[in-house]
Amino acid sequence: MLAARPRSGYEIKRLVDHSARFFWAASYGQIYPELKRLEEAGLVAGTDASQGGRQRTVYELTDQGLRAARDWIARPPEVFETRDEGMLKLFFAGVIEPSRAAEIAGERAARSAEASRQLKAVEEMVRAEVPAEGPEYLPDTGSMTVLRYGIEANEWAAAWWERAARDLEKQETASKGEV
Amino acid sequence: MLAARPRSGYEIKRLVDHSARFFWAASYGQIYPELKRLEEAGLVAGTDASQGGRQRTVYELTDQGLRAARDWIARPPEVFETRDEGMLKLFFAGVIEPSRAAEIAGERAARSAEASRQLKAVEEMVRAEVPAEGPEYLPDTGSMTVLRYGIEANEWAAAWWERAARDLEKQETASKGEV
DNA sequence: CACAGATATATCGCGCTGATACATATCACG
DNA sequence: CGTGATATGTATCAGCGCGATATATCTGTG
Numbered sequence: 001m002l003a004a005r006p007r008s009g010y011e012i013k014r015l016v017d018h019s020a021r022f023f024w025a026a027s028y029g030q031i032y033p034e035l036k037r038l039e040e041a042g043l044v045a046g047t048d049a050s051q052g053g054r055q056r057t058v059y060e061l062t063d064q065g066l067r068a069a070r071d072w073i074a075r076p077p078e079v080f081e082t083r084d085e086g087m088l089k090l091f092f093a094g095v096i097e098p099s100r101a102a103e104i105a106g107e108r109a110a111r112s113a114e115a116s117r118q119l120k121a122v123e124e125m126v127r128a129e130v131p132a133e134g135p136e137y138l139p140d141t142g143s144m145t146v147l148r149y150g151i152e153a154n155e156w157a158a159a160w161w162e163r164a165a166r167d168l169e170k171q172e173t174a175s176k177g178e179v
Numbered sequence: 180m181l182a183a184r185p186r187s188g189y190e191i192k193r194l195v196d197h198s199a200r201f202f203w204a205a206s207y208g209q210i211y212p213e214l215k216r217l218e219e220a221g222l223v224a225g226t227d228a229s230q231g232g233r234q235r236t237v238y239e240l241t242d243q244g245l246r247a248a249r250d251w252i253a254r255p256p257e258v259f260e261t262r263d264e265g266m267l268k269l270f271f272a273g274v275i276e277p278s279r280a281a282e283i284a285g286e287r288a289a290r291s292a293e294a295s296r297q298l299k300a301v302e303e304m305v306r307a308e309v310p311a312e313g314p315e316y317l318p319d320t321g322s323m324t325v326l327r328y329g330i331e332a333n334e335w336a337a338a339w340w341e342r343a344a345r346d347l348e349k350q351e352t353a354s355k356g357e358v
Numbered sequence: 359c360a361c362a363g364a365t366a367t368a369t370c371g372c373g374c375t376g377a378t379a380c381a382t383a384t385c386a387c388g
Numbered sequence: 389c390g391t392g393a394t395a396t397g398t399a400t401c402a403g404c405g406c407g408a409t410a411t412a413t414c415t416g417t418g
Contacts, residue, residue: 003274010366023266030405032367054413056366066275073275076286077264085256087202087325094319095182096248101321107255140273141350142280145343146266156335164324171320189397206375211398213373233382235397 002044003069006060009035019143022119022150035059043068086111102168109161116154123147181223182248185239188214198322201298201329214238222247265290281347288340295333302326 001012009031016026035057038044043065049058061069086108093101126139126147180191188210195205214236217223222244228237240248265287272280305318305326 001271003271008366010364014365020267020270023261023263023270025260025262025406027406027408028367029369029407032369033404050366052413054366069271069275073268073272073279073283077268077283077290079262079264080290081204081262082202083204083258083260084202085258087328088199089252089256090321091199091202091325092180092182092248093252093321096245096252098319098321100252101324104252104256104321105324111256111259140277141347142269142272142277142283145280145284145347146270149266149339149343152339153332153336157332160328160331164328168320168324187397189395193396204375206377207398208376208400209374211400229397231382233397 002059002061003066006047006058008049008056008058018122019147022115023146038065099172102165102172105161105165105168109158109165112154112158112161116151116158119147119150119154123151181238181240182245185226185237187228187235187237198301198326201294202325217244263287278351281344281351284340284344284347288337288344291333291336291340295330295337298326298329298333302330 001007001015007015009028012035013026013028013031016024016031020026035044035046039046039059043062044059045062046057046059049056086104090101090104090108093104126144180186180194186194188207192205192207192210195203199205214223214225218225218238222241223238224241225236225238228235265283269280269283269287272283305323
């Protein structure tokens with residue numbers, strides 16, 4: 001984030017919450033200590049930008065930091081993990097409370113629908129803020145691709161879980177009839 | 180997991196690694212202390228099942244524990260988070276190394292393809308282990324639904340990123356030509 | 359001028375990750 | 389029958405992150 005321009009920890013947090021949050025969240029408790037560690041390592045440099053009584057430290061990327069960022073982006077991605085409580089509950093429903101399975105699938109569908117809705121709002125905002133700087137280079141192709149993926153993946157998931165909820169419900173009433 | 184049958188911490192870890200891992204991973208450093216906390220809270224009960232010199236503690240769910248599990252599954256899911264380093268890299272490619280964007284998308288596609296392959300192997304195993312106990316009740320509908328979702332979602336994602344990789348590459352060569 | 363909301367940083371307990379250490383049991387192979 | 393590889397089992401630890409809260413100042417609005 002500092003590669004684009006210098007920012008304070010607070011600005012970074014806000015940017016994360018409005019964009020990367022969907023695939024990589026961050027808390028204050030992570031950001032502030034990390035900025036200090038990065039400064040100690042010489043990858044970022046903090047400048048005091050306090051106004052009056054309000055403290056403020058703006059960090060910028062050093063040359064060494066930019067090199068480290070390039071190294072990082074050149075390496076193949078490693079972390080890829082998910083924590084999805086809905087899937088966990090559905091996974092265990094059979095041995096705990098089978099009758100809730102269909103409901104959980106429905107809740108899962110709603111969650112994905114909501115996520116895609118939020119991401120679409122972000123997309124609208126981005127489009128609005130970028131008037132028309134040439135037909136080609138939008139905010140930037142990579143991040144717009146990520147955003148599009150978020151929207152479409154969640155739409156796909158919402159539809160999938162909707163169908164799963166219907167199927168599970170059907171199976172439930174069917175087995176009740178049989179027993 | 181203990182609702183299905185009593186298990187040792189080691190068995191729980193193995194089960195997680197072979198199934199839930201894709202949407203909820205767990206480490207020894209989480210499992211063993213957690214079992215102790217649950218025992219202290221009266222939700223599980225540990226029995227010494229050492230054989231010869233090999234220590235072994237098997238935990239089973241208490242009545243109170245089963246009630247707690249039912250309460251848990253009745254509550255709407257809360258946690259839903261993702262950490263996807265590939266998307267993070269693509270998100271930042273524009274300001275760090277735009278020329279890598281297409282590559283990253285390709286790597287992301289490969290990762291999803293690999294995940295769906297692994298999950299299909301799990302599905303095969305499950306099918307093989309369950310001979311044919313009536314046309315209706317498979318290992319159990321909920322967990323099979325979760326597995327199916329994992330497979331299909333990753334297949335969808337692999338195809339999506341494949342296409343994105345092609346598009347990004349096309350855009351790159353196009354803009355090079357213009358400049 | 360008050361007050362809500364935005365900007366900004368710090369702090370802290372608790373839990374988790376990832377790795378390693380340590381020990382025993384089992385099994386295949388010659 | 390021994391040996392080495394693999395599986396079973398538990399424990400531990402440093403470092404880090406989460407989620408919440410505390411504190412303070414600045415800005416805009418009625």
